[in-house]
Amino acid sequence: MKKDYYEILGIDKGADAATIKKAYRKKAIEFHPDKNPGDHTAEEKFKEAAEAYEILSDPDKKARYDQYGHAAFDGAGGFGGGSGHMNMDDIFSQFGDIFGGAFGGGGFGGFGGGGGARRVKGSNLRIKVKLTLEDIANGVEKKIKVKRKVKASGVTFKTCNTCNGSGQVSRITNTILGRMQTSSPCPTCNGSGQIIDSKPAGADAQGMVMSDETVSIKIPAGVVEGMQLKVSGKGNEAPGNNSVPGDLLVVIEELEHEFLKREGENLHYDLYISFSEAVLGGSKEIETVSGRVRIKLEEGIQSGKILRLKGKGLPSINGYRPGDLLIHINVWTPKKLTKEQRDFFESMQNDENFTPHPTKSDKSFFEKVKEMFS
Template sequence: MNKRDFYEVLGISKSATPEEIKKAYRKKAIEYHPDKNPGNKEAEENFKLAAEAYEVLSDPNQRAKYDQYGHQAFEAGGFGHHPGGMNMDDIFSQFGDIFGSAFGGGFGGFGGGGGGQRRVKGSNLRIKVKMPLEEIVNGVEKKIKVKRKVVAPGVRYKTCPTCNGQGQVMRVTNTILGRMQTATTCNACGGAGQIIESKPKEADAYGMIMADETVSIKIPAGVVDGMQLKVSGKGNDAPGNGIPGDLIVAIEEVEHPELKREGENLHYDLYISLPEAVLGCSKDIESVNGKVRIKLEEGIQSGKILRLKGKGVPSLNSYGVGDLLVHVNVWTPKNLSKDQKDFFEKNLSDVNFAPKPEKSEKSFFEKVKDMFS
């Protein structure tokens, strides 16, 4: 199923400035806010989708990845953003400041100013995963041990008496414009809406302990160095009835000793001897999934590029697979015996050794142009 374009969701162009993105999101969020559309599921989904679009487009790194790879940059393998993927607590906790006092000052969870209980979100965790080229080409499922904060067994919470579980305290002040109502985070519970009633001695002041957990991460084929994937709910837990943070997985590509990556294409330098170039030969070429045998015609020229279709890296957007480009380099010997030197000296003026580039032979600059196009 095709996902709606994030720029279309917010009604902006792809060249929109950060301020235009923020303004467009605020307009959409107010239009579809649950307080204005009680019981309207369609409005709620549009509200979530607008928040998701803003989450991506307001972050320069996320926006660059989305512009290049679309939704696949975050969705493949179950990661990250997808329409409806954010819940209401995520939205209110992350972007509530954008609404200002549009709904009576601050949000307390579902329904905003309607009195719902606020749920705090735990902090995110970040890890870096090193991936060799073989794993990038084929995709992989990794099991990573993560140390994260979890609610300790035996912890009991109770409703915060200061804010009555709202996580916020409403204050009314008199100004020249009249009585103004504002909401501030409750100091007693830190915005969680609950406080510790009892806890084991090994738990911290919030009832949390550190625990190891093995997380299974499905990484799709075609990821690029620096890309970040999100595993929802595998960050630190939040106290009380809070929702867990996310695990952010940063991809680090390990350089291959022989293959060089350029987008979806791979490059391989093949060195052959002068006799091999003259007589032709067969060679085993290194590829990601094993060796590939190719045949070189007699009289092959140095600088020739052979293209092996479909032997490169899969596109993250499922647009196909790149190619393996083999660059032929004829190695000229530096140390020759007397007989070898005599042979070449005798043939210096031989017409068969005189350069005769054919019209079909491309220049170096033409080859570079073709390579990048």
Template sequence: MKEDYYEVLGISKSASAAEIKKAYRKKALQYHPDKNPGDAKAEEMFKKSAEAYEVLSDPNKKAKYDQFGHAAFEGGGFGGGGMNMDDIFSQFGDIFGSAFGGGGFSGFGGFGGGGQRRVKGSNLRIRVKLTLDEIANGVEKKVKVRRKIQAEGVTYKTCTTCNGRGQVTKIQNTILGRMQTAATCSTCGGNGQILDGRPGDADAQGLKISEETVSINIPAGVEEGMQLKVPGKGNDAPGNGIPGDLLVAIETQEHETLKREGDNLHYDLYISITDAILGTSKEIDAVGGKVRIKLEPGIQSGKILRLRGKGISSLNGYGSGDLLVHVNVWTPKELNKEQRDFFERMQGNENFEPKPEKSDKSFFEKVKDMFS
């Protein structure tokens, strides 16, 4: 079971953005590979700290994590999990400052010291619209994505400005002593390499547009506005860079009769006075198909029938919500003579007078029960 992100960084849930960043920097420096060469446990803690910081430093991801826990990042990922060393130093290298010679480390992919810096390609963003059935059960979507990939025949050479490091270091003498600062190389854009030769279909960075079909595994229970991440399916980076990610924004398609509220679904069922008096059975919509329900004789308008487990599967894996059927007795506006004569005879009849029982809840009690 995954550790709590707040516990990994040693902070409380009420920690400010500055406190989160400070806690991460402390952990990252403590478990940095340059300080712990060959220590697998320290490397694992280094990755865990970065994963926790990636989520907690982003207000949207933090809100999802606070609500759903680690389940929010399952089934394709919502921004957390599975970070490698390249991800960490491409995203958070600035946090280390010059503590390790201008960012990075030596021994994992050539970062740090005299190694080569790897740049990450840009992310792509798409929207995927889902039906209620797809949201309830989870679905695999195949989408066509136009992304930049490295063209065949492209060659690169080491940048002479930064000697392949991707950064240039400056040392200044100040009243406090010698100060070292590092900045991204303006010649190669931080990649450490520059274009040496390219075919006619490549752009100035040696990339070309390619259309690719990408499979996206969408877990059950997602909601409008959530964002999934498909690692490595964004644009390629020039040279030996890391591909960006494909960010998938979720949109929901409105159902004709079912309305969603969290993991529960609501259905308005209209029945005649005759059906309410005599009782009947009705077929109604539900996710995955139709279901038949039985209405007892004398059922009252406003009655709510609960079909347990017929709602949306919970994103955190704790079962499914319910389908709440709201019974509405429909009163005809026009009657023929025979019908009118019957109801006029029944007017004042004791059996037709309202006699609410103690078990019959008021409207406000029903609303309170529904939201609790």
């Protein structure tokens, strides 16, 4: 079971951005591979800290994690919210600037900074996936065609002459405090340390071409509208041999159901019955996300009554018990009557049995609404 991200960084849930950054820097320096050579436990803790920081430093990801926990990002098929799918290069590429000069020259043992070219990551792609309530109830695997940039076949790269492959250029300026050296990404190679040597016809200036790829995405049950999942490495590739692809961000869009309305994990169903069915009772077949079920109507059932089918709602993405299906009874009053029907109801107008006599068990509309949301 995954550890809590706040616990990994040793901070409270209400920590602000500065505290989160400070806590991550402390943990990362403590477990940095350069300080713990050959220590696999320290390496794992270093990766855990990077994963926690990736989520908690992003306001949107942090909000989803606070609400749904790890389930907001987990899912089979390679997508997740953190760096569980990153290698060490990815971590140094994304968060290397946080360490400043803590490890000599701002670098990390050849993963970036002064020791060598930083690892360039391709841009992310974002797509929307439309899901039915049935998809959300059961989880689903979607195959999506994605148009992404990839390195052209036959393209070759060579060391950048401007930065000599370091990916950075240095500048020395004279200040009142003395000579100061600053470093920035190389403008020629954009920090990759490499430039195009040769490229085939049809490739762009960076040696890239557009490619269609079918990506399989396993979406867990219980996702919600607007939730964002990540498929690592399925975004655009970046030029150069020392690069990693970006990610594919999958945004969930929920399709409206013909009969069912969603409220969190609970589902609502409006059931219309005839006056005769309300008086005599009986049974009705209704639709749920797991198939059709038959429910019993008691004699004399009142319009506005809510029947609850426990566990017939949607599963919780956090693994809690599933929601319920709430069936709202609506008695349909006919607008046109035959002469015989009208005569019958007119004869019943003053009948004691047809006069309303609500009891305490017959809750008002407002009481039912209050009970439903409590």
